[in-house]
Amino acid sequence: MASFSLNLTTSLSPSILQRRRFSSSTHPPPPPHGSLLQNKKFGVFLLLGLRPFSFNWRMRRTIMSVANQDAREAVKETDETDSMIGVLTEVDSHQVHDKSNEAWSQFARRISGEWDGFGADFSNQGTVIELPESVVPEAYREWEVKVFDWQTQCPTLADTEDRVLQYRSIQLLPTVGCEADAATVYNSDERKVGGENSGVTAFAYQPSGSYVALWQKKDDLIELEYCLINPQDFESRVRIVQRIRVLNNTELKLQGIRVFREQWYGPFRNGDQLGGCAIRDSAFASTPPVTASDITGIWQGSKDVSTFGTANTAIFQELLDDKTQKTVRDGENYVLLPKQLWFSFEQNKDGETLSEVGWLLDHGQAITSSCLFSSTAKLKEISIALETRALEHAE
Known part of the structure; x- marks a missing residue:
């Protein structure tokens, strides 16, 4: 843009x-x-x-x-x-x-509503983590069925005037069959962007409804949240949350990630109604990951950017600039996930850390987002790009 x-x-x-x-002159010319x-x-x-x-x-x-x-x-x-x-x-x-x-008004319209779906935890190497046995119904244990997905809700509301975004990530206890309509809340994580008592330390958004947020959880723990809206279907999105440990204010270590696959279910109701069996998606954590050959090669497209790290930089920004970029992905440092998702987290020779997530879409397109951190673990840049895979013979 x-x-x-x-x-x-x-x-x-x-x-x-x-x-x-x-x-x-006080005098006329000579x-x-x-x-x-x-x-x-x-x-x-x-x-x-x-x-x-x-x-x-x-x-x-x-x-x-x-x-x-x-x-x-x-x-x-x-x-x-x-x-x-x-x-x-x-x-x-x-x-x-x-x-x-x-x-912002367009972003608020895109993001507000009831988002229902499924969520799962993965290790920093992409290994899916099984739900605690204490929350799994007896029937699953008797059938020796492993459960990896939480059913989730995310009621979200963005204020168009005050520029405040509030949402709750709700985990529901697993149920059997259509008992999902009567699911019980296991955990609710409420977050706020903008206004007073906001825990976000950096936030960048697009009018499409995509955003990136950096949350300070503890002195040495931060969470980097990517929310990507499918540009081909604005009622479909993914959220990838990276949990990162900060060591000596110089090194960033990825601890693990949490992935949410969500569908827009209706207008905002503050979570008082569950999608239940009407949810248009299904559990995904144990499904096959994206194929490496599908994401390698040359990709090019437009990238919107926000820069951070200076004294006068606002923590609340719109992603702008619409720069053109070309990226060559070799697949070596990428961790492959289900639902056509992937991520990478690596440090370059200058001591900077680059975090990237990607979502492979239809027709050779992908939406990606990245965050660049300095050698002192300070956020420098956030970007979101819509890319198209180039032809094999492209230079």
Whole structure:
């Protein structure tokens, strides 16, 4: 998405610049070089004790009058130019503000509602983690069926005026059959972005409904949450939450991840109604992961970026810039997940850490998101990109 800007370059005419130089002096211009005779005449008058004739005085008054008039015109013209710049700057500011409000309003419409689905935990190597035996129904244990997925809810509401986003990630106890309609809440994690008492340390969003949030959980533990909306189906999304340990404020270690696969079920009701058996998705944690050959190769597309890390940087930003990028994926450092998902988490030679997640879509497209951290474990950049796989013969 390209940001809107209006640049005005104003250059004053040479005559105005000349007038400014002329009027800045307290004296009129010196007489021309050919006035030696006139100076001699003045000398004769002075020797006779007479005042020189008044022609020079009138000339001086005329020249100073012209200089003052030109100075006033220059000031007037400069004031008009400054006024024009001020008006256009104010218009530009209002237009940028209106565009930002429109982007947030669109994001709020996309994100608000009841999102139901399934969630599962994975190790930092992509191994799915079984649910605790204490929460699994007796019937599953008797049938020796392993359970890896939580049924989940995520009631979400974004305020279009105050720019506040609130949502709850709810885990429901596993049930058998359509008893899901009467499921019991096992855990509820409520989060807030914007306003007072917000636990987020960085947040970047797109009008599409996608966002990235960085949460400070403990002194040495952070959570990096990616929420990606399917651009081909705005009622389908994934959330990938990376749990990261910060060591000595210099090193980041990935502890594990949690993946949510969710569908928009209806308008916001604060979680008072379950999707139950009407959910349009199914448990996914034990299904086959994405194929490595499907994500390797050359990918190119547009990328929206937000930068962080400076003293004046806001923690709440819209992803902008719409840059073009080309990425070559060799598949070596990528961890493959079910539902066409993958991620990577690695440190480069400069000590920076790059986290990336990706979701393979239909028709050779993918939506990816990444976060770059400095060698001192500080967030530097968030980006979201919509990519298309290039032809094999592309350079």
